[in-house]
Amino acid sequence: MIFLRLLKWSALGLGGLLVICLLVLAGTLFWLRGSLPQTEGEVQVASPVGDVEILRDAQGLVTIRAESHADAIYGLGYAHAQDRLAQMELMRRLGTGRIAEVVGRMGMRGDRLFRQLEFARLSQAAIEHLEPETLAVLESYAAGVNGFLDSHSGPLPPEFLLAGKPEPWEPWHSVLWGKLMALQLSGNWREELQNARLATRLSAQEMTELFPEQPADAPATFTEAMRLAAAPPSLLEALPQAWQARRGASNAWALSGEHTQSGAPLLANDPHLGLSAPGTWYLARLETPEGVWAGATAPGVPGVVIGHNGHAAWGFTTTHSDTQDLVIERLVEGDPNHYQTPDGPRTFDTWEEEIAVRGSDTEVVTFRKGRFGPVVSQGEADVLGRDVALTLAWPALQEEDTSADGLVRLNQARTPADFEAASARFVAPQQNIFFATTEGQIAFSAPALVPIRDGYDGSLPVEGSEREAIWTGFIPRADLPQTVDPPGGRLVNANNRPVEPDYPYLLGTRWPEPYRAQRIESVLEEAENADAEAMAALQMDEVSLMARDLLPILLAGEADDTLSAEARAMLGAWDGTMNWSRPEPLILWAWLDVLHEALFAPKLGPLYGELRRLEPRAVKGILERDDGSWCQARATDCSALLEQTLQQALDGLEVTNGEELRALRWGDPHQVRIAHFLLGRIPLLGDLLALELATGGDDYTVNRASPSRDPASRFRQVHGPGLRAVFDLADLEASRFSLLPGQSGNPFSRHFDDLAAAWRDGETVQLVAPAQAERRRLVLTPAADSSSEE
Structure with a gap:
């Protein structure tokens, strides 16, 4: 009897506690919904x-x-x-x-x-x-x-x-x-560290094989024909002929009216950054008697970053130029505050700052700065030896940074001359800026302060102890890549090398693979009388030229078993389209993932984790040469390694027969996960608030959808176009936009991720003022005394 009473009281107590918890939760949610905007x-x-x-x-x-x-x-x-x-x-x-x-x-x-x-x-x-x-x-x-x-x-x-x-x-x-x-967008200093680490395991020849130079005929945005059309011959005669964490990427292209249905230019842009919630971009339209501005804004920044002003449109891609250098400063033995220079020991500039730490005492930290920049080494210097410090030389670390002027002027630009004046104010980062006007002009510029190096190429840290200077200046602004109304009427950049090999200055030593640029160029060459719809379709293109490039080499050998033979047959009949519902993209990426590790991990050992991305042209070169020095660490030859790794990949996919193989879907592991940057990290709540979408594409498709190679989230899409924009200069009001995941950063708002599915499916929105019946209207009214104060 006592036991039953205790059980009853416990049940009542637990029930009451549950009711209280539910009331508290409901009250909290009701309170938090009050954080939604009026x-x-x-x-x-x-x-x-x-x-x-x-x-x-x-x-x-x-x-x-x-x-x-x-x-x-x-x-x-x-x-x-x-x-x-x-x-x-x-x-x-x-x-x-x-x-x-x-x-x-x-x-x-x-x-x-x-x-x-x-x-x-x-x-x-x-x-x-x-x-x-x-x-x-x-x-x-x-x-x-x-x-x-x-x-x-x-x-x-x-x-x-x-x-x-x-x-x-x-x-x-x-x-x-x-x-x-x-x-x-300027991650070369981390790349220099990567190169320094890798160089401790690889010879110079092996480094070249791992990161091969791009072919001379790879697409370049600023071509020799553009240079000849834009620069005086005397200037040309005077000139010599002769990039960690994943950095930003992007696509942009512009067509002159001769290639479009309307006879006016078209401009398309989709910047690629890490996919997050909230996203980087916020769509807005500004209407005043002075004009209309519409496009992608960035919270924290006044004005339109990618958009139009009623007379012109503009967009950006990452140049991937090398504007950063790590400088090895040799410390005076046992003295972290002095370093060697050609004129003898020199004292670092030092200062202290207090850093408040939640749940702990405030920490006092000492910072140092040398001749060429601030000390950034925090353990990384061990790879280069002791008694050194690494400083960062970078134009963005100067006080006279007028880049904000460039964006404000760009918002007002109507002509190529206005565009040039805006470009001249950008300091960092170097970006390729595309520009088109309603008058029919298209233009391109890659402005910034780009250093001219003194006797080194910037791919590795440079010794500072015996140098008076590391740079001899900056590339003259007149000589930076730029053009107006180029011959052929097309401008394309997808982070490929923006200049041809004979460009007289060194912009960088390593560029992203040219596959996206090649695909864009080939589609545009066939797209006469193009319209905005065709440009939006191209932004969603999922043909992987990487797949088409590597598959003939991967499939050249013979299968050892029935399942491998079926996988080879499926890949051989496939056109390289990375559709989320297809099995072939998953088979290919699983194979390449295993093959990549088999080729490079034996030589790189613990440094293999440095290669977070596939290096397809390195894989292609090794297989074409049947290079035993890379393949024989795991097999007798490259052909045997290909079959071994295909079987390992199929084992990893847990398929045992052809029916299971054909039932695979790229979109099962390849998903974009939209979760709040803070609440998404809380167990259970994070999963409750998260949205997952199966996506197509890969790292090398125009619809760029970079798969993770982290075993904990293998093939999840971690990078891509959080924004897509297409501007028709014949009707800028009809400009198209696509945004991930939504306008609001508040996870309790219905606009937190309501645009995500449309983004995945290539649906677009227009930035036009909503009709009376479809709008919510808030009026900010100046306080009674504010007008008189102006």
Whole structure:
């Protein structure tokens, strides 16, 4: 009886506890939903001169209407803060080295790096070198962000339960975004370290075989014909003829009117970065009496990064040039504060900073800077020996960084001359910028400060102890790759080498594989009378020229068993299209994954993990030569190794017969996973909030969908086009956009990932003002005394 009573009381207690937990959970969710932005009604704010309308359509896409460009930029800052405040806070904390304040000691390594690079100080210093128009734009944007912070009365997004109340936004915080993007897109210093490590295991010849030079006829964006058309002969006669973590990538192309259905240019662009939630981009349209701007904006940045202004459109690809150098500084023995120079020992510039650490004591860290840049070695120097420090030389680490001017001017550019003037203000990173006008012109430029090296090529760290200088200057801006209305009327770049082999300056020594560029060029050559629909279809193209290139060599041998023979037959009859529903892409990638390790792991040993990506042209060269020095570590010859690795791949796929083989689907492992950058890491909750989509493509298709080679997430898509844009200069209002995963960064918003499926399927949206019946309208009204203060 007592036992039954205890059981009854326990059940009642547990039931009551469950009810309380459910009530707490419901209350928390209700409270957090209060962090969603106000999208209707009226809000009084302090700074704009006139009313600012923020209109949202059914997908959360924003149109901002104002009586001046300054007020429209204010509205953009307000809208960014409404939808992406946590993302902006993360960016600001990352760049200023203040992540450990939120996450504890796990954030210390990054905090040390960004403080050593002095991104905060340099971003503040850059403000002093910007044009008045740029500073005014930055100030209007900051006022808009702060207008939201001052007027918002409900809870902030869930991330701020950890981060606390955000500080006011300042103009230099927007410059900081450019510094972070420059670092992400300029990863050569890590490549130099990789090369240094690999060179301890490989000979110079083996390094060349692992990273073969691109063929002389590989596509180049700025061709000799363009040079002859653009540069005076006297200048040409005077010139000599003669890139870790995954970096950014992208596709862009432009067609002149002679190749289009409308007779006006077409411009397409899809930048490739790590796929995350929220994503990098935010779609917005700005309408003022001065004009219309529409396209992809970046939270934290005023203006349109990729888009149009009603008269011209522009887009970016990563140049993959080498603008960074690691310098080996030899320390005075036993003295970490002095290093050797041709003039004798020199003292590092040093300073101390306090780094607040959540749940721990504040840590005081000493930073050092040498002649050529800040000390960035944190253990990496061990590969090169003791008593050395590695410093980073990089143009982005100068105070006079006017890149923000370049973006502001680009937003206003209407002509190639305007485009040239905007390009001249970019310092870092070097990007290929594509430009097209409603008047029919297309143009290309790759502006930045690109160093001219003194007697070395930048592929390895350079010794600094015996050098007065490492650079003799920068490539003259007039000599950087650029063209207007090129012969042939086509411009293409997919991170391939942007210049031909006889370009008189060294831009870099290693470039991504040219397969995407080759595919784009071949399709465009056959696409006379092209339209925006055809360009959007090309962005979704899943033909892998890598597969077509390697398959004849892979299939040249003989199968040892029935299952291998069937796999070979399937691959031999396949056209190389990486469709998510097909088995062949999975068979090929599983085979290449095993083959790649079999070829390179024996020689590289513990350094094999440095090769995070497949090196298909290296594989092709070794197999074509039947190179025993690479193949015989695992087999008697390359033919035997091919059959062994195919069988291992099929075993790994756990197929035992032809029916199971044909039932495989590339999209089963090859999925993009959309999970909140913070909440997605919480067990159970992260899976509940995550979205997974099967995707096609691979690292070498125009629809780039880079598979992971990490065994823990093998073949999951980890990189690709989070944005696609197509601009028809005959009707810029009809421009097409595709965004992953959605407009909002708040995981409790229906716009957090509502565009993901459409993105995967190639569906697009247009950035036009929503009709009255389809819109939500918020009006920012200046406070009673704000107009009189202007």
